[in-house]
Amino acid sequence: MQHDFWHERWQNNQIGFHLAEANPLLVKYFSSLNLQQGARVFIPLCGKTVDIAWLLTQGYCVAGAELSQIAIEDLFNNLHLTPTITTHGEITHYSAPNIDVFVGDIFKVTAAMLGKVDAVYDRAALVALPNELRGNYTTHIGAITQHAPQLLICFVYDQSLQAGPPFSVSTEETKLHYHNLYDLMLLATEQVDGGLKGVCPATEQVWLLKPLRH
Template sequence: MQANFWHQKWEKNQIGFHLPAANPLLVKHFFALNLKQGSRIFLPLCGKSLDIAWLLAQGYQIAGAELSAIAIEDLFRSLNLTPKITQKNTITHYSAPDIDLFVGDIFDVTPSMLGKVDVIYDRAALVALPVEMRKKYSDHLIKLTQLAPQLLICFEYDESLHAGPPFSVGADEVKTHYQARYDLTLLASEPVEGGLKGTCPATEHVWLLKPFDSVVNAA
């Protein structure tokens, strides 16, 4: 899947994946991460998600990566913030108090650019990528964030009934990408009301991923 696919979606405002409110599964399960206020949360492929406004309101700092400048400019307008904009190689960095967003190819974002993050919230990234890109993405995410814990939300459905994105990512695939480095806990599985884009039944799974070192230290 090429970058042009997503640029065209934003240019044509074909953003059915954009929710009109903070994700209810985030609101319900985020505190399983047991984060301190002021912790820095990374949202890969964040778009202009209203989850960002919700997390800022809870007292967290936000970092995000997004391909579309249109999405990020819309986001800052919605937050009534004027960002400082700087260029770092192929990545455009939009920043304001408590928020750093990196526009460009997420694979061009480096750990030194991103800085330290305390946790990853992946609602729309892993499921947005075709199967041939997901291993590269999960490996990059681990290196980029120094193995930060994750709250991961995935869709699962019969892909013969719907052509993604979002793509179906089941438990076996989550384990393939992450079980070597993380302790995986399935927090919830809930049916998607009305089905996926109204085309087929689907389930959303909420995963908590904790690095093995943190699990041992907490024991």
């Protein structure tokens, strides 16, 4: 992963990807996962997203993984929670009631560390990774979550018009990464207001991934 790039973005507060309120697509489509109250939702590359606060207020438990310690210190401050902090090798575990966040390289997070996951919410992880890492990432997330169902949000746009991240992940690429292990349902395709970073037209695709039973 491009560790230096993301550390620099957080240190310089260059976090235009951070939204001030819960993602409307999460609010609109989260019920598609059909989870029970108290279910545990894993958010890879979570940053300090307020989606976490929304999930907590809806009665869910949250697990997250994030490279930036700055982001997670801000997250817990914003939630008015004082975390218990422990280390597991190269991963630092921040824990408070109903929330666990693992800080470090997500590829170092193991299934044993993460524990039970009822669903994955991926708004900003797959699209944050360059093409050469996306296959390894999708395999890893499936493995550490025992292929829990996912709500996946991807940007689709002409990559030649705008450098990522977020990167464009086409319908074909999404199917390529996930079709062997999940049943994919495209829930929605919505235009990005004003285009991606105001540069080029873009859509967001909302996918529901349900594990195939072999």
